Structure formats: structure tokens, C-alpha cells
Amino acid sequence: MRRMRPADASAAADVFYAAQDELYDRLHQPRIPRNEASLTAFLERLVRSDPERAWVVESEGDGTAPDGAAAASDARLAAFGVAVQREAFWFLSFLFVRPKEQGTGVGRRLLERCMPGEGAGEQPAILATCVESLQPVSTGLYASYGIVPRMPMFALVGEPRPGSLPALPPSVRIRSFESIAEGEIDGHRRLVEAVGSIDHARLGYARPGDHRAWRVDDGRQGFIYVARGSGEPLGYGYVQTSGRVGPVALLDPALGPAVVGDLMQRARPAGAWLALVPGVADHTLLALLRAGLRFDGTPALFCSTRDGPRFEGYLPASFALL
Ligand SMILES: CC(C)(COP(=O)(O)OP(=O)(O)OC[C@H]1O[C@@H](n2cnc3c(N)ncnc32)[C@H](O)[C@@H]1OP(=O)(O)O)[C@@H](O)C(=O)NCCC(=O)NCCS
Structure with missing residues (x-):
């Protein structure tokens, strides 16, 4: 595990789509539309704003790139997590693990590295995130830290x-x-x-x-x-x-x-x-x-350690950055 760098954003976007596609295929739901350029730019922006809250997990490759050519490096991203903190509000924007590596504790270890540690600046009063309501794994994982679902958020088109x-x-x-x-x-x-x-x-x-x-x-x-x-x-x-x-x-x-x-x-x-x-x-x-x-689609769920933002008069920018 190491700090995520802005240059990892494109590889992280690849992990994101691999994890999302597998989840949606398994549930017979339509895949989410791809926009790799905009996701990569967005991830870069978050890593630059909160460099100490973004981490990746590398796994040993087998020496071949996905297209069969020799890989430039044996390491490839297995997972990444990105959190941001705004004053005393800590928010997990992304946590994604490649399908083959899921269910072995990688997500939990990564989440703990993105979480606020002792002496890491202002201690947050609230930890929060948004999950997809169709995903019990992440919902259960965050709930084990007290970050529990409090409110649905709907996409209207x-x-x-x-x-x-x-x-x-x-x-x-x-x-x-x-x-x-x-x-x-x-x-x-x-x-x-x-x-x-x-x-x-x-x-x-x-x-x-x-x-x-x-x-x-x-x-x-x-x-x-x-x-x-x-x-x-x-x-x-x-x-x-x-x-x-x-x-x-x-x-x-x-x-x-x-x-x-x-x-x-x-x-x-x-x-x-x-x-x-x-x-x-x-x-x-x-x-x-x-x-x-x-x-x-199905709603997202806003999860937090306690009541915080007053959403009655609020529409978020995205589910990854309120
Ligand atoms: C969600 C995700 C990041 C979790 O990472 P992971 O490495 O698979 O998870 P871990 O093995 O570290 O931990 C899984 C935890 O989920 C929880 N969990 C799993 N299934 C659960 C269920 N049905 N009910 C409640 N909790 C559950 C448990 O707390 C478990 O931890 P434990 O085994 O220590 O008890 C990963 O599975 C993933 O990328 N999934 C697809 C994409 C996704 O949904 N990302 C999150 C978007 S909100």
C-alpha cells in the first residue's frame, strides 16, 4: 500500500470501471456510462486537494499487460481509496477493489489508511460517505466504523x-x-x-x-x-x-x-x-x-457517523464530492 499520486488517476479509473462493471453485471443491471477522461481528471483533482487521504494497493503482476504484451512494470493497481476533508467533515469519495481481490480484507485496510489518524490535522466531527443501495458489502463495511445509512439520494433525469x-x-x-x-x-x-x-x-x-x-x-x-x-x-x-x-x-x-x-x-x-x-x-x-x-436507477445512501449536513435545501454536486 502506498500514497496515491496524481499520475495514478488513470489506473485508478480502470479499477473503478472493473469493479463497477462486475457488480452491475452480477446484479443484471445496466453498466454505468463510461467517461474515463472526466473521471481521471476528477480523481487527479481530489488527490491534489487531499494527498494524505488517497491510497492505492499494488499487486504483483504476472509480467504481461492485459493485451498480452510484456508489462512495463510487474505492479498494477489492485485497489484505491480517496477521501477528502473539508473543515471538520471527512468524506470518503472512492473505495474500489478489483473483483479478483475482493473479500480478502483489502478494502478494510485501505479504508483505515484513508481515515483520519492521530495528528492528521483538524480531527473531523463527522465521517461520511455515499454508497449504492444495491451494494451490501460497502454498506456493511462502513457501518462497522459507525458510518451508517441515514438518507436516500435520488438521481432524477x-x-x-x-x-x-x-x-x-x-x-x-x-x-x-x-x-x-x-x-x-x-x-x-x-x-x-x-x-x-x-x-x-x-x-x-x-x-x-x-x-x-x-x-x-x-x-x-x-x-x-x-x-x-x-x-x-x-x-x-x-x-x-x-x-x-x-x-x-x-x-x-x-x-x-x-x-x-x-x-x-x-x-x-x-x-x-x-x-x-x-x-x-x-x-x-x-x-x-x-x-x-x-x-x-436505485438511490444512493448518504451514510455518516452522526447527523450533519442539512440536506433539506441542498442538491449535491456528485455522490463522490457533495
Ligand atoms: C466494497 C469494496 C470496496 C470492499 O472491499 P473488499 O476488499 O471486497 O472488502 P473487505 O474484504 O475488506 O471487507 C468486506 C467487509 O464487508 C462487510 N460485508 C460484506 N458483506 C456484507 C453483508 N452482506 N452485510 C454486511 N456487511 C457485509 C463485512 O464487514 C466485511 O468485513 P469482515 O469480513 O471483516 O467482516 C469492494 O468489494 C468493491 O470494490 N466492490 C465493488 C465496487 C463497490 O461497490 N465499491 C463501493 C462503492 S460505494
């Missing part, structure tokens, strides 16, 4: 019927992140503060580096929703031309349907929209279902 989502109330004003950061004196600092205060209220931690990556690396467009008149921040949301909506964080969960409807008018994806919606964000969940979006 589709196109809302025109006029089916409410309009924003006239008391709410929308500003793009760019218009604040670039158009006002001290705008960047004020934007970071506003977004950080919303994250603290909803999630219990701030994450300026993740916001930068969502805008700069992913090309997500960010919007802040403020009270007309006072200018008080009410929430923020992102939309991506790929069709992804999120993260969305709102102080008042009742604004969810109108904010998601507004975000969906700010981009025109080639395919369907995709939003990840926690079960307790019921205003948004019901509005999207009634607007015609549909559940995609």
Missing part, C-alpha cells in the same frame, strides 16, 4: 414540462458569480464570503477550492440568489451544459423548485437534465417528479 416548475418570487434577484467577482470592487472576496456562509449554514463547512474547480475545471456556471432590496444571500446554484444541475444550496428549502427551474433555463443541454436530490429535499423532489423527471 429528464426534461421538465414547460411551465411545470414555479417562477422565482419577485422578491428574489439573480446574479451570476462572474458579474459579482469581476464587476464589483472587492467582488471576489464578497462572493467567496456569501457562498461560504451559505455552505456553513447548510453543510457545516466551507470549500472555496471546490467552488473554484466547479467553475474553472468543470465549466459549471454559478448563480447567487439574493433578496431584492437588502441584497441578503438566499442561496446559490450551478448548472452545466452537460445537463447537470448542482450543487444547489438554499437557506429556505421551499425556494428549491423555483431555483432549479430557473437554473434549467440558463443552459440548453444536448441531452436530458440530471439532478441529484436528497429524499429530505422533498419540495424539490416532488416538484421535479411532477414536472416529468424520473428516477434513474
Whole structure:
């Protein structure tokens, strides 16, 4: 076992797809779509942000590469785990073991290396992760450390019927992140503060580096929703031309349907929209279902050592980085 390096990201993506494909094939479920370039870039980003929480397990190869040619090195990745910590919130983003090596304690040992150790900076108040509800092994493994399933999170896909989502109330004003950061004196600092205060209220931690990556690396467009008149921040949301909506964080969960409807008018994806919606964000969940979006696959389960983020007014960025 050794620290994961950014250069391991592509091999780790290969382990991810090998483990996922075997699991879904065994359960007669459709395989998840592949996007190796984006997964590799995302893994690299997480390893750079939290280098001490990313580990790999190498296994001795037999000297041949998968295509039969002589392998450049005898070692290949058997497993990898990546966790991140934002203030006192520790989150396991990935834990994957090649099918042939599963069930022999590799996953447990890797998880323990990714977990916070003594003297490893700020000690987290909460340990958390998201699991697939169809996977009892990981769910049981994490539960053995007190990280237990607390809430389902649904992937909703589709196109809302025109006029089916409410309009924003006239008391709410929308500003793009760019218009604040670039158009006002001290705008960047004020934007970071506003977004950080919303994250603290909803999630219990701030994450300026993740916001930068969502805008700069992913090309997500960010919007802040403020009270007309006072200018008080009410929430923020992102939309991506790929069709992804999120993260969305709102102080008042009742604004969810109108904010998601507004975000969906700010981009025109080639395919369907995709939003990840926690079960307790019921205003948004019901509005999207009634607007015609549909559940995609089985839900993920948010697991944690105790109650933490207030998901009523929150839609995560992904299941691997809330
Ligand atoms: C999930 C995964 C990472 C676990 O790694 P692993 O090396 O296979 O697991 P380990 O042998 O270290 O530990 C397995 C633990 O799972 C738990 N477990 C297994 N089956 C279980 C069940 N039916 N109910 C409850 N707990 C169960 C046990 O706690 C077991 O530990 P123990 O044998 O010490 O009691 C690996 O199996 C994997 O990559 N699976 C496919 C991809 C995947 O689902 N990844 C997680 C996505 S959320």
C-alpha cells in the first residue's frame, strides 16, 4: 500500500470501471456510462486537494499487460481509496477493489489508511460517505466504523414540462458569480464570503477550492440568489451544459423548485437534465417528479457517523464530492 499520486488517476479509473462493471453485471443491471477522461481528471483533482487521504494497493503482476504484451512494470493497481476533508467533515469519495481481490480484507485496510489518524490535522466531527443501495458489502463495511445509512439520494433525469416548475418570487434577484467577482470592487472576496456562509449554514463547512474547480475545471456556471432590496444571500446554484444541475444550496428549502427551474433555463443541454436530490429535499423532489423527471436507477445512501449536513435545501454536486 502506498500514497496515491496524481499520475495514478488513470489506473485508478480502470479499477473503478472493473469493479463497477462486475457488480452491475452480477446484479443484471445496466453498466454505468463510461467517461474515463472526466473521471481521471476528477480523481487527479481530489488527490491534489487531499494527498494524505488517497491510497492505492499494488499487486504483483504476472509480467504481461492485459493485451498480452510484456508489462512495463510487474505492479498494477489492485485497489484505491480517496477521501477528502473539508473543515471538520471527512468524506470518503472512492473505495474500489478489483473483483479478483475482493473479500480478502483489502478494502478494510485501505479504508483505515484513508481515515483520519492521530495528528492528521483538524480531527473531523463527522465521517461520511455515499454508497449504492444495491451494494451490501460497502454498506456493511462502513457501518462497522459507525458510518451508517441515514438518507436516500435520488438521481432524477429528464426534461421538465414547460411551465411545470414555479417562477422565482419577485422578491428574489439573480446574479451570476462572474458579474459579482469581476464587476464589483472587492467582488471576489464578497462572493467567496456569501457562498461560504451559505455552505456553513447548510453543510457545516466551507470549500472555496471546490467552488473554484466547479467553475474553472468543470465549466459549471454559478448563480447567487439574493433578496431584492437588502441584497441578503438566499442561496446559490450551478448548472452545466452537460445537463447537470448542482450543487444547489438554499437557506429556505421551499425556494428549491423555483431555483432549479430557473437554473434549467440558463443552459440548453444536448441531452436530458440530471439532478441529484436528497429524499429530505422533498419540495424539490416532488416538484421535479411532477414536472416529468424520473428516477434513474436505485438511490444512493448518504451514510455518516452522526447527523450533519442539512440536506433539506441542498442538491449535491456528485455522490463522490457533495
Ligand atoms: C466494497 C469494496 C470496496 C470492499 O472491499 P473488499 O476488499 O471486497 O472488502 P473487505 O474484504 O475488506 O471487507 C468486506 C467487509 O464487508 C462487510 N460485508 C460484506 N458483506 C456484507 C453483508 N452482506 N452485510 C454486511 N456487511 C457485509 C463485512 O464487514 C466485511 O468485513 P469482515 O469480513 O471483516 O467482516 C469492494 O468489494 C468493491 O470494490 N466492490 C465493488 C465496487 C463497490 O461497490 N465499491 C463501493 C462503492 S460505494
